[in-house]
Amino acid sequence: MATNDKLIDIEDLTKVFYTDEVETHALSGVHLTISRGEYVAMSGPSGCGKSTLLSILGLLDTPTGGKYLLNGQPVENLSFGDRSRIRNQEIGFIFQSFNLIGDLTVEENVELPLTYRAGMPSAERKKRVKEALERVNMAHRMRHYPAQLSGGQQQRVAVARALAGSPSILLADEPTGNLDSKNGEAVMHLLSDLHREGSTICMVTHDSRFAKHAQREVHLFDGKVVSEQELKKLEEEVEA
């Protein structure tokens, strides 16, 4: 399903955190391209910069240096409002902890990103919510609150929320991290199904079993993209 149409194109991306007198290079010269319809897994050990990269890809954070083109448009100098609008329309987030809002029903949670979209009529929102929930097989739990659902069901609702706005890309940060293996497997199948239906997905995981569901696996180590062979070598060096 992958095409050559570049959705995400980053070049020489760096991210440095400054805390007191300590300078931490979270990302150092990362090059990455994700094409429309592609399913990419980013893996690597803890602290390698996976989540930082995902945050930058999702416009939740800004890089210290480098170039980032989303849909061919540079995003470095966007205002906060523009970034909000792009997040709302182009990006769907799936968090490790689901991050559903406990005071809202399943339906309201899924509708939430659509309510931030100016001018969308209520009927249109309801239609999209219903479709998204049907897609993850949770339409029958519309009126429930998150606390009344299992972990796997909550993550499916979170996926529906990410899908409802018809984003260009789904960014999933350890989507199985809070689930047991059975539910984790079910969520991975769901993502695979979505990919087959045309969604672009970028998933962060440290579990190689889940990374195999993706078309392509990008390995990160100490803030750099490395090949699988390089990663193995580096890991062996660290162990030694």
Added chain:
Amino acid sequence: MILQHVFQDIRYALRQLRKTPGFTLTVVLMLALGIGANTAVFSVMNAILMQLLPVRHPEGLSYVRMANGQWEPSGAGNTGDSNTSFSEASFEALRERGRGFTLNDEKNHTPTAVLSYDYWARSYARDPAVVGQTIYVKGIPMTVVGIAAHGFKGIEPATATDFWIPLQNRTELNAWGMPSAVDASINHLYSSPKWWSLRMMARLRPGITPIQAQQALAGTFGEAAKLGIGSIDPKQWKPLLDFVPARGIAGYNEEYREPVRILMGLVALVLLIACTNVAMMVQARNTMRQREFSLRLAIGASRWSIFRQLLSESLLLVVAGAALGWLFALSATRALSMWSGIETGLNPDRSVLLFTLAISAAAALGFGLVPLWSATHAPVAGVLRSTAANVTTNRTRVLGGRIVLAGQVAICLVLLMAAMLLLRTLRNYGTQNLGMQAQGLLVFGVTPQGQSDTHVFYRTLLDRLRQAPGVESVSMAENRPGSGWTDNNDLMLDGVEKEGVSLRSNGVGAGFFHTMGVPILAGRDIAESDGPDTPRVALVNETFVKKFLTSTNPLGHVLGGDKYRCTIVGVVQDSKYNGVDEKPMPMAYYAQMQGSALGTMHIEVRTRGEAMAILPELRKIAAALYPNVPLEKPITQEEQFSKSYAQQRMFAAMGGFFGVLAALLVATGLYGTHSFRVNRRTTEIGVRMALGATRGQVLAMVMRESVWILAGGLAAGIPLTFFAIRPLKSMLYQMSPFDAASFAVAIAAMIAVAGCAALLPARRAASIEPMQALRAE
């Protein structure tokens, strides 16, 4: 063992409170303001309504006054000028030193004096040797025989007395400086059966009720009344004495009972707001400490030990709040004492201290216990959970918090409305048209002590004062405008006595209306030529003309009869006489110099600059002429009128202060709650932003919550205000309790308070970086 636990709890509580200085300081301040304001108002209530005299068995003492007092003989109800009336002071005042008065002192009019403790301290630096020394009262030597006990300030309404002397029969000490030549029957207060102006007190024997005392004295008082005022029409007046328990400030008791109770109600609402605020803050703090409680429970602590620990923290907060509140109350009562002109007994006493302890205990129970339940029921497993999978809030608790805040808004609206009405009342007093140009007028009293010809005395004095630099004109009046003193007589017009019509009057000097700046509408002012040997003249005010001489030229008509016949020679515009809040009444002004002799007069000086600045020069001039004649109670005429509503001013200021205080407390409560909610919702807000919410949408989300609270509060508060504000009517002047403008301002103020309180947390929420949502994971 128990004591060890208690000390341990207190030590830990102190450490916990020190760790959160912002929380501790805010809670202590809120409690201090709530408790302090209540203590201050209770001090006023205690002084005005409840306080007993500091004497032995004060509960047995009663003020004695005439019953059915719709009609009273001349002089009745007056207590005389505090300069010249003498309390019969064998009333068992506790003594610091020396002795009090004996029956012998009273019978023989001995030249003795008892000093008040304050006067002794102020003027003699507590020198014990003053007992036995001589002091001079209007030039008459008196031997100091004792010092009254500390705290005893006399029984004059709201006025502290400096010293007491037994009743005197010397003409130099006649009431109001009245010369003996005027009327032999009022030569001195003690011997005249006609002059009823002494305050009587009685101590009833144990077991005797006031009604029994009244019946027992009915015959004696009836005889005395006949002696004094001749025949009595029993249909008009039945001579009976009332025995009123000597509690509070005599005379103020009835007048201010209602306002003081209303203020007590208002300030109780302030405390309620403060306590609910503190309860919510403690609740929020306990919520943040759930993990700590879970941990304690997990390692074996009992729920009782956590309860005890939290109770220790609450009690420490209350103790600190109450102590600071007591200090606030001390300062506040001093300020109130100055505002109100009440010199006696506003300082908090033992009753006030007990009250403070009681409300502090109530506050501790109110805010201390309510949040404890949830804290002591923290789930033990909570300690094992590092993060929650979802962003959740306790809906019941949030709803409960919103209801409490809406309730606060409703109560605050009542207080703001009360404050608005009282402040506008105060404004009405201040901007009242006095009918004269009070600005630039200086007034002081003068008593022609030892002067054989009082006409010459006043003429000479006024002539000299007129020549002083900075003086435009000088005149005088028998009753000082704005002092509350008036003359009231039956009206006889053109030889016909008007049945049941009382006419107020004042004796004034030449050029009085010119000096006072009161426009003369017809005829002329009192002139220098209106002396004892010329036909008597009078001026009347426009209300008099409207009421009695509508269809005729008022000039030339005659007031009074026999030797007191006065021809009306002028009509003046209505002006205030008794006080600022009086309604226009028919009024006559007589030429005082046409009387046979003059007593104390009040000199009105129209100055060119600052009125009080000229006083030292005038003192010098008066002293050069009459060294033993002091200028009594010098004050600007404006200030004199402003004193006429000093108590109302105090109530209005307190009401206004409570409104502001309530608004401040509600703002703090709203701000604290919104801040707490924003902190708790940081992750949620981050998630919302990650999903595309703009900063404006987040700001609106927080503000929307404030709008709902405000709407709920106003929905409850508007009908509540209509209901609660009604009793305030008695405290208002030229205002309706349902004044639309005040209502609008109170609501606008409430909206502003709620808006401001929510804006800062809302802005903080809007500035949250969405990355926090992921970081929180």
